[in-house]
Amino acid sequence: DAGITQSPRHKVTETGTPVTLRCHQTENHRYMYWYRQDPGHGLRLIHYSYGVKDTDKGEVSDGYSVSRSKTEDFLLTLESATSSQTSVYFCAIGRSRSEQYFGPGTRLTVT
Amino acid sequence: GIQVEQSPPDLILQEGANSTLRCNFSDSVNNLQWFHQNPWGQLINLFYIPSGTKQNGRLSATTVATERYSLLYISSSQTTDSGVYFCAVEGGETSGSRLTFGEGTQLTVNP
Numbered sequence: 589d590a591g592i593t594q595s596p597r598h599k600v601t602e603t604g605t606p607v608t609l610r611c612h613q614t615e616n617h618r619y620m621y622w623y624r625q626d627p628g629h630g631l632r633l634i635h636y637s638y639g640v641k642d643t644d645k646g647e648v649s650d651g652y653s654v655s656r657s658k659t660e661d662f663l664l665t666l667e668s669a670t671s672s673q674t675s676v677y678f679c680a681i682g683r684s685r686s687e688q689y690f691g692p693g694t695r696l697t698v699t
Numbered sequence: 700g701i702q703v704e705q706s707p708p709d710l711i712l713q714e715g716a717n718s719t720l721r722c723n724f725s726d727s728v729n730n731l732q733w734f735h736q737n738p739w740g741q742l743i744n745l746f747y748i749p750s751g752t753k754q755n756g757r758l759s760a761t762t763v764a765t766e767r768y769s770l771l772y773i774s775s776s777q778t779t780d781s782g783v784y785f786c787a788v789e790g791g792e793t794s795g796s797r798l799t800f801g802e803g804t805q806l807t808v809n810p
Contacts (some may be wrong), residue, residue, distance in 0.1 A: 590780075591756075630785060630800040646797055647700070678742065685789065686730055688798065690742035 591615050594679050594691040602699055607666040609694050612677030613659075620662040621680040621688065622646075622654060624673075630676065637662055669698045701726045701790040705801035712776050712808050720771040720804045722786030730789035731762055732798065733771050737782040745771070745784075776808045 591614035601607050611620060621636040623646075633646030636652040645656050651673060653665045668672055679691040702725035706726055724731075733745040746753050746760045748769065753760055757776075762769040773780055783805050787798040 628802065630802045631787075632800070633797045636797060647799075676740070680742075686732075686747050687744060688732065689744055690734075693740055693742075 592679060592691040593682050593688060594694050596694060598694065598695045600604075600697045600699060601669050604668050604669060607669050607696065607698075609664045609677055609679075609696070611662040611664070611681075611691060613662075613681045615681060615683075615689075617681040617683045618659075619682040619688075620656065621682075621687065622652075622662065623678045623680065624675040625693075626650065626675050626679060634664065634677075641689060653667045669696075671698050674698045701788060701799050702713045702727070703788055703801035705784075705786055705804050707803060708802070709805045710807070711776060712806070714778060714810050716776050716808075716809055718776060718806070719772045719809075720773070720784050720786075722788075722801055723772070724767050724769075724771040724786075724788045724790065726767070726790045728764065728767075728788045728790040730798065731769055733760055733769070734785040734787065735777055735780075735782055736785065736803070737779075742785075744770050750752060761771075772805075778810055779810045781806055 595610045622634040623631040632648045637643045637656040677694045680688040682688045704723045731749045735743045748760045749763045749801045757774045759772045783803040785803045787800045
């Protein structure tokens with residue numbers, strides 16, 4: 589299994605609070621991705637990174653920001669959480685664009 | 700953007716049966732991957748297959764890029780094959796380094 593962890597694994601937070609999810613890899617892979625998974629929508633890309641400090645938006649980036657200051661860490665921040673951001677969040681990594689390996693996921697509930 | 704349709708949405712099999720899952724996509728692709736999400740939520744990369752045929756044990760996949768579809772074959776199914784199978788594609792000139800996922804096929808293998 590690819591060395592990829594996510595923290596926290598579960599979080600409950602209140603509307604309007606900031607939330608940061610962390611993805612950590614030990615594989616030294618160049619590419620890192622954040623997805624959200626919701627019933628009826630499959631997985632949708634939020635943001636991705638193609639190197640340290642190099643990031644770009646995915647299809648559902650509104651309300652989310654990311655940072656990658658080190659190869660091994662990719663942070664996803666919800667500046668002011670809303671109930672529509674209740675979801676399961678997956679991080680993925682890859683050496684190239686042709687492969688992605690997923691972390692265990694973070695279940696976020698915004699009340 | 701590129702559209703991905705998977706069929707059937709649900710499939711129930713008896714252990715030992717064979718099955719074929721289909722993925723149709725709306726544009727040319729330079730990246731196509733199949734994933735399995737087990738009942739515990741873990742996502743596993745099965746194949747990177749933008750064209751041609753690959754086999755891995757009881758699983759094989761074929762992509763006919765010119766006709767814009769891919770097939771995932773599962774032979775002699777086992778209960779551990781249960782879960783959701785996702786097809787994901789990256790296509791054209793505008794998608795960048797990002798995958799678009801289909802909504803998946805929910806497979807249940809009964810003993």
